[in-house]
Structures are given as C-alpha cells and as structure tokens.
Amino acid sequence: MSQWGQNQANRPQVGYGSSNRWDAPSRPAQQWTPGGQWAPPHAQQGWAPPRGPQTWAPNNTSWQATQYKRPSAGYGYQQPIPGGRQPKRRGGSQILTLLLFAIGGVIVVLIALSLLGPADDPVITPPGEYENESYQVPNVDQNPPEIPVPATYAEATQWLTDNPVYNASIAVPVRCEAHPIDLNAASRAGLQAHFNELTGCLMRVFGPALEDAGYFAVRPSVTIYTSPVNTKCGTMPMQNAAYCSADQQVYYAADLPTIVPQELRHVDYAVESVIAHEFAHAIQGRTGILISEAAWEQRSDDATADNLSRRLEVQADCWAGQFIQAVGESVGIDQDEAHALSNLFYSIGDDVLTGDPNYVGNHGHGRSRQTWFLEGHETTLMGACNTFVVGDDEVR
Numbered sequence: 001m002s003q004w005g006q007n008q009a010n011r012p013q014v015g016y017g018s019s020n021r022w023d024a025p026s027r028p029a030q031q032w033t034p035g036g037q038w039a040p041p042h043a044q045q046g047w048a049p050p051r052g053p054q055t056w057a058p059n060n061t062s063w064q065a066t067q068y069k070r071p072s073a074g075y076g077y078q079q080p081i082p083g084g085r086q087p088k089r090r091g092g093s094q095i096l097t098l099l100l101f102a103i104g105g106v107i108v109v110l111i112a113l114s115l116l117g118p119a120d121d122p123v124i125t126p127p128g129e130y131e132n133e134s135y136q137v138p139n140v141d142q143n144p145p146e147i148p149v150p151a152t153y154a155e156a157t158q159w160l161t162d163n164p165v166y167n168a169s170i171a172v173p174v175r176c177e178a179h180p181i182d183l184n185a186a187s188r189a190g191l192q193a194h195f196n197e198l199t200g201c202l203m204r205v206f207g208p209a210l211e212d213a214g215y216f217a218v219r220p221s222v223t224i225y226t227s228p229v230n231t232k233c234g235t236m237p238m239q240n241a242a243y244c245s246a247d248q249q250v251y252y253a254a255d256l257p258t259i260v261p262q263e264l265r266h267v268d269y270a271v272e273s274v275i276a277h278e279f280a281h282a283i284q285g286r287t288g289i290l291i292s293e294a295a296w297e298q299r300s301d302d303a304t305a306d307n308l309s310r311r312l313e314v315q316a317d318c319w320a321g322q323f324i325q326a327v328g329e330s331v332g333i334d335q336d337e338a339h340a341l342s343n344l345f346y347s348i349g350d351d352v353l354t355g356d357p358n359y360v361g362n363h364g365h366g367r368s369r370q371t372w373f374l375e376g377h378e379t380t381l382m383g384a385c386n387t388f389v390v391g392d393d394e395v396r
Contacts, residue, residue, distance in 0.1 A: 130330065131171030135208050137200045137219070144218040144248045148288035153299070156292035165287045166383030168209040176201035176327035180268040183257050188224050195222035195252060195275055202279045205326040206319075209382060215286050222250045222275060241274050243281035245290055250278045261347050267340045269324065269333055276323040280316035289315075309362035310395045311387040314372040317345050317364075318385030321376025338377050346370035365396050 150156040178198040181191065203219045210217040220243070223229075229236045232246035239259050241252045256274065257265055264270055284290040293312045297305040324338055333341070346352065349366025351359050363369070376385055387395055 130173055130175040132174050132204050132208050135204055137203050137207070138217075139219065140196060140199065140221045141218050142221055142247070142249065145216060147245060147248070147285045147291060150288060150292050150295070153295065156288075156295045159288040159292040160296075160388040161386070163287055163289060163386075164213040165210065165215065165283070165289075166381075166386050168213040168382045169380045170205050170209050170322055170326050170382065172326050172380055173329040174201070174205045174326040176204070176330045178272070179331055180272065183265065183271060188226065188254060191252075191254070192222060192224040195224070195250075195272075198222075198272055198275055199250075199279065201327055202276060202323060205323050206279070206283060210283065210286060213287070218248055218282065218286055220249045220279070220282050222252055224252050224254055226254045241278055243278040243285070245281075245285050248282060248285060250275065250282070252278075260344065264340070264344050264347065267344070268337060269331065269341060270344050273320055273324065273341050273344060276320035277316045279323070280319035281312075283319060284312065284316070303360075306360065306362040307392060307395065310364045310368075313363045314369055314395055315385050315387040317369050318372040318376035318387065319382070320345075321373040321378075322380065322382070322385070325377045325380075339374070342370045342373045342377075345373045360396065368394070368396055 148159075150159055176198075178194060178201050181194045183191075186194065199219050199222060203217060207217040207219075225236065228238060229251065231244050231251060233242070233244035236242060236251050236253070238253045238255050241250070241256055243250050252275070257271060260270060281290065284293075290312070293308050297308050300308065321338075321342075324333060324341060328334070328338065346366035346369060348363070349369050350361030350363050351357050352366040354361070364372075372385070372387065
C-alpha cells in the first residue's frame with residue numbers, strides 16, 4: 001500500500017528464494033503495505049532517525065543510477081501532437097497554378113509562405129474539443145487481475161528503469177466532469193461519489209496510454225473512512241490516503257484535509273491531487289513498478305530502501321502533475337493555479353512535515369516533490385517521470 005508517508009515497520013514482506021530469484025506467493029502484493037501518512041514522519045511508529053543519502057546500486061547488476069542524468073528542459077523529446085493528428089501540407093503545382101490564374105500572384109505568395117512554415121507545429125485543440133473522447137471509461141473494478149510480478153531481480157531493475165510505460169504519452173486536453181468539490185459542505189457519501197467520478201477522469205487520461213504500452217488499466221474504487229479501517233493491506237490510520245496493492249483500491253481518510261495547510265485548503269483540486277497521486281501508485285502497480293521497487297527495498301539496507309521509496313513517491317507526484325495538465329482546461333486550472341497546487345506537494349515533504357531541513361525520509365523533501373509535480377505538469381511523455389534513472393540529489 002502506497003501512501004503519503006512511509007512506515008518503516010511495514011516494509012515489503014515478499015518471500016525470496018536463492019540467487020537472483022525470489023519465490024513469489026500467489027498474490028505477493030497482498031503482503032506489501034508500504035506507506036505511512038501525511039502526518040509528520042516522526043509521529044509515526046517505526047520511523048528511523050535521520051540518515052544520509054545513499055546511491056542506489058543494486059547488487060548483482062551493472063546498472064548504476066548515478067550514470068544517468070535527467071534530460072535537459074523539455075526532456076529531449078518532441079512533444080506529441082494531441083490525438084496524433086499531423087498538420088496538413090497544402091497545395092501542389094496544379095493547385096498553385098489554378099490559384100494563380102484565379103486570384104492572382106499576391107495570393108500565391110501568401111500560400112508559398114505558408115508552405116515554407118514549419119510542417120510539424122502542434123495542432124492546437126480548440127476550446128471544448130477534447131482528446132480520448134472515444135475511450136470507453138471502464139466501471140470500477142473491485143476484482144481486478146493480479147499485478148505483474150518480475151521473475152528475477154534483473155527483470156525488476158529493467159521494469160523500474162526501462163519500463164514500456166515510459167514510452168507512452170498522455171493526451172491533452174482531456175475532458176473531466178468531476179469539478180472541484182467544497183470539502184466544508186460535502187457529505188461522506190458526496191465525497192465518495194465525487195472521488196469515484198474522479199477516477200473516471202484519471203482513466204480517461206491514463207487508460208489509453210497504459211493500453212498503448214501493452215498494459216491492462218484498472219479503475220480503482222475510492223473508499224472514504226471516518227475511523228481506522230482494516231484492509232487487505234492492514235489497518236489504515238486516520239489523516240491518510242493510500243493505494244492498497246492487495247485489492248488495488250484507494251482509501252481516503254475523511255479527516256485528511258485537516259493536515260493540509262490552511263492557505264491551501266481552498267485551492268481547487270487540492271484533495272483531488274491527492275487521489276491523482278494514489279492513482280499514480282495504481283499505475284505503478286499495473287506496470288510492475290510497484291512490486292519491483294518492493295523487491296529491491298526488501299533486499300536493501302535502510303538508507304537504500306528509503307532512496308528507492310523516494311523515487312517511487314516523487315514519480316507518483318510527477319504523474320499527478322500530468323493529470324492536472326491534461327484536465328486543466330476542462331476543470332479551469334491555469335498555470336498559476338497549477339503552481340498553487342504544487343505547494344501542496346511541497347507541504348508534505350519529509351523535511352517540511354518534520355520541521356527538520358536535514359531530515360532524510362522515504363518520500364522526499366518538499367522542494368523535490370514540488371519540482372517533480374511541476375515537471376509532470378509541463379510534459380506529456382510519461383517517461384519524463386522516470387525517477388529511477390536520476391541522481392540521488394534529485395530525489396532527496
């Protein structure tokens with residue numbers, strides 16, 4: 001179960017065999033309950049004292065995270081044209097000749113100038129015209145197929161660093177009818193209905209991209225609880241939100257907004273961004289990233305395990321940023337409001353929650369979480385959120 005904070009006592013309990021293989025039980029994810037709360041890490045059971053950063057260099061593999069550098073601004077990728085449409089080139093010699101005789105040389109010059117312009121400029125979708133409209137949003141699936149499990153540690157490393165999902169791109173803009181909700185006036189039933197409608201928007205954004213990468217997308221339910229609740233991933237505490245990999249569903253504590261800074265509680269789509277983060281963990285589950293990270297955590301020392309966990313969490317922040325970008329036009333979130341949302345991710349950084357600027361936890365410092373959210377908001381390529389191939393300083 002992935003949450004907004006990490007509980008060291010709930011490290012992955014996947015059973016391992018000898019050599020470079022592990023003996024996975026029939027549903028390995030059911031035993032895995034990573035995560036903690038939005039509350040300060042030092043207030044959680046099992047949190048270790050501050051530790052220094054450590055480079056992730058898994059044993060028995062030649063891969064070194066520090067050998068990779070994040071691409072420069074724009075990530076070195078050409079932005080996809082929404083919906084895959086390409087600009088049309090105009091005319092041919094016969095058409096130009098006809099135009100020449102019909103309307104004169106001035107018009108021909110104008111057409112020639114248009115032909116000399118860039119042929120690969122993005123097609124801008126007019127307001128009200130959205131992508132992925134033909135995608136059939138599935139119903140909530142409370143009995144999904146099992147998540148993928150790698151056969152070896154080498155395969156787990158590959159799934160983390162070179163996953164097919166990194167080649168997929170989301171479409172922009174995408175329609176979302178789950179407009180921001182008034183937390184002060186919403187009932188528990190209204191909040192639950194709202195969040196379950198929101199998962200439909202999340203599926204419309206990420207479902208086609210996951211399918212393009214060869215994965216089966218699952219729409220999770222969102223359960224609102226008002227007291228600690230028992231789940232297949234264990235007891236869920238209050239002031240929390242989490243994705244449980246055992247049943248592949250999302251859980252949200254009704255009192256979670258109380259730990260959101262006062263100045264952010266009225267920012268549109270603040271709590272919806274929490275659900276987007278948890279949905280990103282569902283993406284990690286369906287693509288094998290979640291269980292692969294859990295496998296390496298189980299085999300690592302505490303410092304390295306925390307480093308891996310931070311990579312997992314800020315990747316979820318980054319994909320949450322991509323969701324906000326995709327639905328921004330539909331729900332009315334502009335650049336300034338997106339930046340305000342990034343302050344939410346800053347506010348739940350390990351250093352901010354503990355009040356210790358030197359604290360090294362397993363979710364990342366506020367500045368790191370904010371940065372990854374904003375990077376996701378600026379790109380459509382899901383691989384721009386590949387946090388498993390960047391240096392340690394970028395996931396501190």
